[in-house]
Amino acid sequence: MKEKLSREEVLHVAELARIAVTEEEIEKYQVELKKLLNDVEKINEVKGYDDEILIAPWSHNTDLREDKEGEMLDPKKVIENAPRHSGNYIQVPVVIGESEGA
Amino acid sequence: MKYLDKSIIEINKLLKEKKIKPIDLVEEAYENIESSDLNAYITLTKEEAYQKAKELEDKEVDSLLFGLPIAVKDNICTKGVLTTCASHMLDNFVPIYDATVVEKINNANMIIIGKTNMDEFAMGSSSRTSYFGAPHNPWDTNKISGGSSGGSASTIAARDVLFALGSDTGGSIRQPASYTGIVGMKPTYGRVSRYGLIAFASSLDQIGPMTKNVYENALLLNVISGHDDKDLTSANKEEDFTRLIGKDVKGMKIAIPNFFVSDIVDKEIIAKLKETVKVLEKLGATVDYVDMKYLDNAVTLYQIIAMGEASSNLARFDGIRYGHSKENPEDIKDVYFGTRAEGFGKEVKRRIMVGSYLLSGENAREYFYKALSIRDDMKQEFTNIFKDYDFVIGPTTTTTAYLLTDPMDDPSKSFMDDVLVIPVNMAGIPGLNMPIGFDKNHMPIGMQIIANSFEEAKIYQLASALEKELNLELNPNAGGDNND
DSSP: OOSOOOHHHHHHHHHHHTOOOOHHHHHHHHHHHHHHHHHHHGGGGOOSOOSOOOSSOOOSOOOOOOOSOOOOOOHHHHHHTSSSEETTEEOOOOSSOTTTOO | OOGGGSOHHHHHHHHHTTSSOHHHHHHHHHHHHHHHOOOOEEEEOHHHHHHHHHHHTTSOOOSTTTTOEEEEETTBOBTTBOOOTTSGGGTTOOOSSOOHHHHHHHHTTOEEEEEEOOSGGGOOSSSTTOTTOOOEETTEEEEEOOSSSHHHHHHHHTTSOSEEEEEOSSSTTHHHHHHHTOEEEEOOTTSBOOTTBOOSSTTTOOEEEEESSHHHHHHHHHHHBSOOTTOTTOOOOOOOTTTTTTOOOTTOEEEEEGGGGSTTSOHHHHHHHHHHHHHHHHTTOEEEEEOOTTGGGHHHHHHHHHHHHHHHHGGGOOSSSSSOOOSSOSSHHHHHHHHHHHHSOHHHHHHHHHHHHHHSTTHIIIIIIHHHHHHHHHHHHHHHHHHHOSEEEEESOSSOOOBTTSOOOOTTHHHHTTTTTHHHHHHTOOEEEEEEEEOTTSOEEEEEEEOSTTOHHHHHHHHHHHHHHHOOOOOTTSOSOOOO
16 A cells, blocks of 8 residues: 555645645645545455445434424624624625626 | 532532522632643633622522533533634634523523633544643643543543533543543433534534533433434433432343453553453343454544544635634635635644545545445444343543653544544444543543443443442542542
8 A cells, every 4th residue: 555645636635625735734644644544445344234324323203393483593693703794794705707707 | 618529419408508609619610720720621701600600699499400510612602602612713703602502501500611622623532633732631630631522521530610511423522531530421312412513523423411420420411411403313302311320230231342352452451341340240230241343443434434524514614604714815715725724723634634535526435335334234233232231331442541742643543542432423322431440550441331322321320330339539639549
């Protein structure tokens, strides 16, 4: 089993995870992530189980709540928790560039 | 003063007779916390606690838990009180609602005195991944108190307060309870509402009580359990968890899986477990050693399922709606990528990256689906064993607490610390840690008692019988000869 991920593999998983990585971190992750991925490979050594899956260990009955209007969080307070906000809006940088706009 | 050293019955009597007030208990708790200096708390809620204590002065003392201080793990939302998950990502996050368990604690007239330290986003086994530095073990302050509920374990072990809440995704209540010599229960999945618990791995997470003894543990589970409209997975079952405490355990059948006493566990711990088995037999229980399949695969399953679920759950931390956000981002991508690079610590980033990879494209079938299949068989294995036995027991940890300065460079280490406690989360069944003695350095050794779903009361029955028989001195401040 190889000991390191390639630079490209690290950049790929960082992209999937939406995490920026520095050059120094890439080198560390090449080894550390490989170690964890080697660990999970052990799943392929397990034999004898059937195809049934268990997504959550939840077999008890539960009651769905009545479908009616209930308590709501105060929208003002929700907005105030956003790092950048203005009035009733959460602010984000431009998502569609002006040149690409309609 | 030292009212908190008295039994809960005595404290209750004093409160009822108005010989003391809740504010005396709050004051004592803060004195304890400030003098013990264990870094067990991220936030102390003094103002709120004193105010609540004042309010309670005019109320009738209507339960055993009335007016008693409680510590809450910092991944449980408290309205108007900083809730950080021990992460830079949330070090400015003030929730606008209470978790259901917090509502229940407030309704029971308990007093929250602070938010406890933990591994960042509950990811770790020593609480050393906390953005705020690790809590210390009161039995030896150079040692870890375990994780991820390390702060809750530490403050209970030190006798700062009587009650704390933890959360357990892969052993995070039971393992620190073992390292610090306290009682910690991971209830059945669905027993306690997860509404307001900041999600790590939703199919494994469960909130539970951490206390110095079995009876108080059962009392706290009475308060926090029950159905919640806000958590679809919460079970519609109510019961008194103290009801079997004090009852005979004669004839109860106990199984010890051979894996739990294999060479991965320190000899000293196995020896202590075997001494405890003799005590259980003296109490009239029978103990058999059994083979159980898949237990040795639990860490692998956990790595796949917990990291996969975490990568999905933690996608919400995007720098837009709450929490940390990168200053002056270049564009929207920089908001996401930059915020997450700055906000998350090393352990969390590693787990999100591996989890994202495991869920991407074909890998979902290759790893995640396979893990869920084996998980089903593991659950079946427990179901089968409980046809013949009342309990499964074993050591909670493979070693006792280690040094805070031990290396952290092996990314697999924190998973291996939880090798004996993870199967319980996989199967969704209840498990409790209780202290059974000490190692040669006088560090606590813990044993876990596992039972079938919704059999917490039976676990408390066995645990209290054993606790009474062992009669250990479990106060690290007690000094003098310890009853080893």
